[in-house]
Amino acid sequence: MNNDYLRIEKAIQFIRAHVNKQPSLQQVAAHVGLSPYHFQRLFRQWAGISPKRYLEFLTVGHGKWLLACSRSVLQATYDVGLSSPSRLHEQFITVQGGTPGEYKSHGGGLQIDYGIHTGPFGDMLIAQTRRGICLLAFVTETTQPIELARLRRLYTKAEIKQNQDTTAPTAQRIFPAPEPSNNQIHLAVKGTNFQIAVWRALLQIPYGRVISYNQLANTVARADAVRAVANAVAANPVNVLIPCHRVLRANGEIGGYRGGIDLKKELLAWEAYNTEQNESLAPPA
Structure with a gap:
């Protein structure tokens, strides 16, 4: 690391x-x-x-302010059909669910390459198929075996091997700060139809903004299923690129994160600062 x-x-x-x-x-x-x-x-x-x-x-105070500040931006974004500012992020990253054949065969015949690469927030495990990234997780020496086991559970019959050379170019594109490049990153994830709908909704949250779990449930037309939405967020297999770290509790508290609460705070702070620089947004005194 x-x-x-x-x-x-x-x-x-x-x-x-x-x-x-x-x-x-x-x-x-x-x-x-x-x-x-x-x-x-x-x-x-x-x-x-x-x-x-x-x-x-x-701070939690900044989380509350960010939620309030984001609300109007997000509503406007959804009202105009995601034309701006999230459209850039949506076009930058494409999400494809696994094919029916891959789902039925549990990854049989699928080759998955993975690598461990260092970024600004520590080590990342990146796994990808020919169609795109299927798993991205922040790891430590302790959690690396856990995430590899998760990958193997998702694709029990796939051929999974470490190949740093294959995943290195992908790793270099995870943190273009702060603007994404013109080249798309493709994600090929395994999940239920509902999970994939939630993950696609996460892509609609603009960089530097946040949303509550209740708001996210509303965007997928499941206002009565906040817990199910929260579970889908927690099951996100591609951290950062599918920005589940941008979902907070309604009171502004951080909530959980697979990489740890401290990491979630650091990601939000990183994005908030870059947004402030770009949009002249200032947090409360």
């Missing part, structure tokens, strides 16, 4: 744990084994802002 991200993650955890004491830059830097100058430089290189400014995006 990228040592820079490990230091960043350790620093964020330290600041959050001591938020009431408001630790100084010197204290945080010492905690991660760097001088204040080098830590500040490292953090700005990773996030684009100071540690103190970045942590403003990690």
Whole structure:
């Protein structure tokens, strides 16, 4: 895993744990084994802002504000048929369900290549077929075997092998910051019709915005099935690209995330900052 991200993650955890004491830059830097100058430089290189400014995006208060701010944008987006701003993301990423034959055969005859690659938020396990990415998960040494077992459960009869060379070009396209490229990323996922409908709805959430589980249920015309929608979100096999991290509880709390709550907060903060830079949005004081 990228040592820079490990230091960043350790620093964020330290600041959050001591938020009431408001630790100084010197204290945080010492905690991660760097001088204040080098830590500040490292953090700005990773996030684009100071540690103190970045942590403003990690609060529940900011989650509530972001939900309120997103509501009007999302409603307008849905009202005009997803013409803007989510259309760019929708065109950037295409989602295909598995073919009936693949579903029936449990992946029999399917070749899946996977690789472990380092990104700005740590290591990622990327698995793909010829049709597209079928699994993307953030992993640690502990969770990597768990995610590989998940992949094998989804495709019990597929030929699954590690092939870093095949997945490396895909890994380089996961985090184009902050604008997506013109080249599409294709996802070939396995799920029920309902799950795939929810995952496609997630793609409609614009970059830097969030939605509540209730709002998401409404978008798939299942307002009475919030729990089922939440379960479909949790079953998302392609983290980040299908942005389940953009779903919060109605009160602005973060909720769960397969990669961990801290990672979900960091992803939202990263996106919120980039959106603020692009759209001159400012969080509350």
